[in-house]
Amino acid sequence: MTVTTESLTIAQMAETTGLSTHTLRYYEREGLMFAPVDRASSSHRRYTEADVAWVGFLTKLRSTGMPIRDVRRYVELVRAGDATMPERRELLVAHRRRVLAQLEDVTASLAAIDRKITLYEGHTP
Amino acid sequence: MTVTTESLTIAQMAETTGLSTHTLRYYEREGLMFAPVDRASSSHRRYTEADVAWVGFLTKLRSTGMPIRDVRRYVELVRAGDATMPERRELLVAHRRRVLAQLEDVTASLAAIDRKITLYEGHTP
DNA sequence: CTAGGACTTCGAGCGCGCTCGAAGTCAAAC
């Protein structure tokens, strides 16, 4: 298999992004790609560098727990052009707020768990 | 309805813990309670202060993303007595490690999102 | 005595985010 730097097959894209080919197709179906993915051989997907960067950002949104439906909303705004920048910003800022709140929550719970761990000190086998 | 300080109805327990009555029954079914919940009137649940504390800790485990099945495993260890303290500790420590890794992950993704937000600066409506 | 309401059990259903498998196409290697 010859790897052109021009574009990636879905398998290469999966390798690159860390997502499965199933997930890549799923994201596309769900409207999360910025633009339709190029096709070669009249049917096989060919991903560009831009696609790699885009999926990378999608992954960051997802890994902070943004639901698919919100990611889709964001994507739609990006597609709608520069005029939506304020709204996009607002969306991301609101998301960040929620994420930070949850981080605090988790951190607090973790502290309680740590205290429990401490209670178990000295009981090593 | 007279509120005794002795015990709580499931509705009061839900109020106290922030879980729904459905979830409280679900947790019990799933074997997450330390001991069988007391009953009054031959059938209605009566929760003790100890139950409140216990569910509080369960909630902390859950809010850090520990799967139900792992919580159950932990509960089983607690029920098994003091001899399992080392294993409990190990379980919690491993969980903490995963949670911290994920916190880092989220934090890194959030940073990328922040950079994107910054790009949108100056585009306020 | 009756009505209301809070509880009970049980099994089914749901929303999410994938994940999988069947059946088909196509291009290149042999």
Add this chain to the structure above:
DNA sequence: GTTTGACTTCGAGCGCGCTCGAAGTCCTAG
């Protein structure tokens, strides 16, 4: 020409963590 295998679409299925609803019981107030 045949085989291989990487891809395609499509719809179904799954694991998780609840969430819901039906049908029944029991206590309490009026």
